[in-house]
Amino acid sequence: MNAFQFQNPTKIVFGPDTVEKLGELVQPFGKTVLLVYGSGSIKRTGLYDRVLSQLNGIGAKVLELPNVEPNPRLTTVKKGIEISRTHKVDFILAVGGGSVIDAAKAVAAGVPYEGDVWDFCIRKAVVREAIPLGTILTLAATGSEMNGNAVVSNWEEQQKRGLGSPHLYPKFSILDPTLTYTVPQDQTVNGTVDIMSHVFEQYFSRTADTPLQERFCESILLTVIENAAKALAVPDDYAARANLMWAGTMALNGGLISVGVQNDWASHGIEHEISAIYDIPHGAGLAVVFPNWMKAVFQERLDRFVQYAVRVWGIDPTGKTDEETALAGIAATRAFFTSIGAPSRLADFGIGSEHLDRMAEEAVRFGSIGSFKKLEKQDVRDILELSL
Amino acid sequence: MNAFQFQNPTKIVFGPDTVEKLGELVQPFGKTVLLVYGSGSIKRTGLYDRVLSQLNGIGAKVLELPNVEPNPRLTTVKKGIEISRTHKVDFILAVGGGSVIDAAKAVAAGVPYEGDVWDFCIRKAVVREAIPLGTILTLAATGSEMNGNAVVSNWEEQQKRGLGSPHLYPKFSILDPTLTYTVPQDQTVNGTVDIMSHVFEQYFSRTADTPLQERFCESILLTVIENAAKALAVPDDYAARANLMWAGTMALNGGLISVGVQNDWASHGIEHEISAIYDIPHGAGLAVVFPNWMKAVFQERLDRFVQYAVRVWGIDPTGKTDEETALAGIAATRAFFTSIGAPSRLADFGIGSEHLDRMAEEAVRFGSIGSFKKLEKQDVRDILELSL
Numbered sequence: 001m002n003a004f005q006f007q008n009p010t011k012i013v014f015g016p017d018t019v020e021k022l023g024e025l026v027q028p029f030g031k032t033v034l035l036v037y038g039s040g041s042i043k044r045t046g047l048y049d050r051v052l053s054q055l056n057g058i059g060a061k062v063l064e065l066p067n068v069e070p071n072p073r074l075t076t077v078k079k080g081i082e083i084s085r086t087h088k089v090d091f092i093l094a095v096g097g098g099s100v101i102d103a104a105k106a107v108a109a110g111v112p113y114e115g116d117v118w119d120f121c122i123r124k125a126v127v128r129e130a131i132p133l134g135t136i137l138t139l140a141a142t143g144s145e146m147n148g149n150a151v152v153s154n155w156e157e158q159q160k161r162g163l164g165s166p167h168l169y170p171k172f173s174i175l176d177p178t179l180t181y182t183v184p185q186d187q188t189v190n191g192t193v194d195i196m197s198h199v200f201e202q203y204f205s206r207t208a209d210t211p212l213q214e215r216f217c218e219s220i221l222l223t224v225i226e227n228a229a230k231a232l233a234v235p236d237d238y239a240a241r242a243n244l245m246w247a248g249t250m251a252l253n254g255g256l257i258s259v260g261v262q263n264d265w266a267s268h269g270i271e272h273e274i275s276a277i278y279d280i281p282h283g284a285g286l287a288v289v290f291p292n293w294m295k296a297v298f299q300e301r302l303d304r305f306v307q308y309a310v311r312v313w314g315i316d317p318t319g320k321t322d323e324e325t326a327l328a329g330i331a332a333t334r335a336f337f338t339s340i341g342a343p344s345r346l347a348d349f350g351i352g353s354e355h356l357d358r359m360a361e362e363a364v365r366f367g368s369i370g371s372f373k374k375l376e377k378q379d380v381r382d383i384l385e386l387s388l
Numbered sequence: 389m390n391a392f393q394f395q396n397p398t399k400i401v402f403g404p405d406t407v408e409k410l411g412e413l414v415q416p417f418g419k420t421v422l423l424v425y426g427s428g429s430i431k432r433t434g435l436y437d438r439v440l441s442q443l444n445g446i447g448a449k450v451l452e453l454p455n456v457e458p459n460p461r462l463t464t465v466k467k468g469i470e471i472s473r474t475h476k477v478d479f480i481l482a483v484g485g486g487s488v489i490d491a492a493k494a495v496a497a498g499v500p501y502e503g504d505v506w507d508f509c510i511r512k513a514v515v516r517e518a519i520p521l522g523t524i525l526t527l528a529a530t531g532s533e534m535n536g537n538a539v540v541s542n543w544e545e546q547q548k549r550g551l552g553s554p555h556l557y558p559k560f561s562i563l564d565p566t567l568t569y570t571v572p573q574d575q576t577v578n579g580t581v582d583i584m585s586h587v588f589e590q591y592f593s594r595t596a597d598t599p600l601q602e603r604f605c606e607s608i609l610l611t612v613i614e615n616a617a618k619a620l621a622v623p624d625d626y627a628a629r630a631n632l633m634w635a636g637t638m639a640l641n642g643g644l645i646s647v648g649v650q651n652d653w654a655s656h657g658i659e660h661e662i663s664a665i666y667d668i669p670h671g672a673g674l675a676v677v678f679p680n681w682m683k684a685v686f687q688e689r690l691d692r693f694v695q696y697a698v699r700v701w702g703i704d705p706t707g708k709t710d711e712e713t714a715l716a717g718i719a720a721t722r723a724f725f726t727s728i729g730a731p732s733r734l735a736d737f738g739i740g741s742e743h744l745d746r747m748a749e750e751a752v753r754f755g756s757i758g759s760f761k762k763l764e765k766q767d768v769r770d771i772l773e774l775s776l
Binding site: 001002003004005006007008009010011012013014015016018208209210211212215216218219220222223226227239242243246247250256259260 | 389390391392393394395396397398399400401402403404406596597598599600603604606607608610611614615627630631634635638644647648
C-alpha cells in the first residue's frame with residue numbers, strides 16, 4: 001500500500017423524497033442560484049417543479065443553464081460562467097447525471113478565474129477557488145456527485161479533457177433512487193458500464209498489499225452485476241436502483257476504495273478520444289474498449305486477473321492455467337456487457353478506422369497513458385483496432 | 389436499504405513518516421495546543437519528541453494532558469477541560485489509541501459547554517460546538533480517528549457511556565502504520581477483536597437489500613483475519629500493520645460501511661457494563677461476549693449468519709442445515725479469537741457472578757438494547773452468564 005491523503009467532505013442525503021430537503025441544504029450558501037440541467041427530462045418528470053418550489057421556498061433568485069449536453073461542451077460551460085458573473089451567483093445546483101454535474105463543476109471553477117476555463121483542462125492552470133455547488137443526481141453512473149472531478153468536451157478542437165480540485169467537491173448531493181426509475185434503458189446500461197469501468201481503473205493495479213481496497217472494488221462489481229439486470233427488468237425496483245446508485249457513488253467517491261493504490265485510467269483516456277470525435281455516450285464507449293484493454297494488458301499481472309475471474313465471476317480455476325482463468329474472466333466481462341445490451345464494437349456506432357491514428361495520437365498527447373501497463377501510441381492504436 | 393445522511397470531513401494522512409506533516413496540519417487552527425496522551429509509551433518510542441519538534445516548529449505553545457487511562461476517565465477529561473479553559477487552548481492533539489482520542493473528544497466538547505461534560509453521556513445535553521481536534525493514531529482498533537464518537541468512564545458511578553457529535557470529527561488524523569510496530573501483543577489482539585466487533589454490530593442487521601454494505605463489512609473482516617496473525621508474528625510487517633490500521637479506520641469511519649443499515653451495538657453495551665466495573669480492556673471484553681451474543685441471537689435471521697459463515701469463514705454449507713452452518717461460523721469466530729490469544733471467559737479476568745444482575749440492569753438503563761434482537765435485562769444476564 002502506498003502512502004496517501006484522503007478527504008471527502010461531501011454530504012450525502014440518500015432516500016426517497018430527499019429533494020424536499022433541498023431548501024434547507026442550499027440556504028447556508030446564499031440567495032442567487034444557478035440551476036444547471038440537461039435536455040429537459042426533469043421537466044417531464046416533475047422534478048424541475050419540485051426543485052423550483054424548494055428554491056422559491058427559501059426566497060432564492062434562480063438563473064438557469066439548461067440543455068447541458070451528454071458530453072458537456074466548453075461553450076455551454078462558458079455560457080454558465082457568463083450568467084454566473086453577470087448575476088453574481090452564490091451557489092450552483094446541478095440536477096442531472098454526470099454530464100450536468102461536470103458542467104456545473106467547470107462553471108464553479110471558471111467563475112472566479114480570470115483566464116480561460118479550458119486552461120484547467122490542459123494543465124495550464126490549477127483551480128484555487130470555486131463557487132460552492134450541490135447536486136441532485138438522476139442517473140447512477142459517474143460518481144461525480146461525491147468527488148472533485150469533471151470532464152469537459154472542447155468540440156471545436158475535438159478534445160475531451162478533465163479538471164479536478166478539492167474545491168470542486170459538492171457541498172451536498174441528494175441521491176433519491178426513485179428519480180432514476182424513468183432513466184431510459186440505454187442510459188441505465190451505460191451507467192452500469194461506467195460504474196464498473198471506474199472500479200476496473202482502480203482495481204487493475206500494480207500496487208501490492210492492498211487486500212481491503214481490492215475487496216471493496218470486488219464488492220462494488222458484484223453489487224452492480226447483481227442489480228443491473230434487476231433494474232433493467234423492473235425499472236421501479238427500489239432496492240435495485242438504490243444499490244446501483246450507491247455503488248456508483250462509492251465507485252468514485254474521491255478514491256476511497258483505492259487509497260494507496262496506483263490507478264490506471266488508460267481506458268478512460270482512450271474512450272475520451274473516441275467520444276471527443278464521435279460524441280458517443282461515455283459508458284457505451286467504455287463497454288467497447290475495456291475488455292479489449294484487458295486482453296492487451298492482462299499478462300502484466302496475471303494474478304490480479306485470476307483473482308478477478310475467481311472472485312467476481314466465480315470462475316472455477318481447477319484444471320485451468322492462470323492464463324485460461326484470466327481470459328475466462330475477461331470473456332465473462334464481455335458476456336455480461338452484452339447480456340445487458342451494451343455495444344461491443346465501434347462498428348455498432350458506424351465508426352470505422354478513419355481516425356484511429358489521430359485518436360491514438362491524442363490519447364498520448366501528454367505522454368504514455370496508464371500505469372498497469374504503460375501504453376504508447378501504437379498500443380492505443382492496437383486496442384482501438386481490436387475495438388472496430 | 390433505509391434512507392440516510394452521511395458526511396465525514398476528516399482528512400486522513402496515511403503512511404510512514406507522516407508525523408512530519410503535523411506542523412502544517414495544526415497551523416491553521418491556532419497557536420495554543422493541548423497535547424493528550426496515555427501512559428508514556430510515546431516518550432519511550434521517541435514519538436513525543438517528534439511531535440514536540442513539529443509543534444515547536446510552528447511556534448505553538450503546548451499544554452499537556454498525560455496519563456489518559458485505557459478506559460478514559462471522566463476525572464481526566466475534566467482535568468483537560470480545566471487546562472484548556474485556563475490557557476485558552478485553540479486545538480487539541482490526541483496522540484495514542486482510541487482511549488486517548490476519546491478523552492480528547494470529550495475535552496473538545498466540554499470546554500465550550502457551561503454544564504458538566506457528563507451531561508452529554510447521559511443524554512441531558514447535546515454537543516453544539518467543540519474545540520477543533522486532530523489525532524496521531526498509535527493503535528489499530530477503534531476507528532475513533534475518523535468518527536465523531538467517544539466513550540468515557542465515570543469511575544465514581546461505575547458507568548461507561550458514549551457521546552457523539554458531527555462537531556467531534558477530527559480535522560485530521562495521521563495514520564503511520566510504523567507507529568504500531570511497538571504495540572504490545574495483547575493490545576494488537578484486543579484491537580483486532582475491537583475492529584471485528586465494530587463490523588459485527590453493523591453487519592448483523594435486520595435491514596434488507598444492502599448487498600454493498602454487507603460486502604464492505606465482509607471485506608474488512610477478511611482483511612483483519614488475514615493480517616492479524618501476520619502482525620502478531622512479525623510486529624514490524626509493514627503491509628500487515630498498514631492493512632490492519634486502514635481496516636480499523638474503515639470499520640467505523642462514521643458508519644460509511646453501513647449507511648442505510650440499522651446497527652445493533654448491544655454487545656458493545658454489554659461489554660461497557662463489564663469494563664465499567666472491572667476496568668478490563670474493551671477488546672478483551674468483546675472477545676468474551678460477542679460469540680455468546682451470536683449464539684443468543686442467530687436464529688433471528690439465520691440467512692445472515694449463514695452468509696457470514698460461508699463468505700467470511702469459508703464454511704461449506706453442503707450437507708448442513710442452515711443452523712449447523714450458522715453455528716459453524718460462530719464457532720470459527722471463537723476459534724479465531726482463541727488462535728490469536730484473546731480471552732474466552734470472564735473467569736480469565738477473575739470475574740465471577742457477583743455483579744451479573746447489576747451489569748444487566750445498567751445495560752438496559754435506557755430501555756432494551758440492540759436491534760437485531762431486542763435484549764431485555766434477562767437476555768443480557770443470560771449472555772453474561774454464558775460468558776462466565
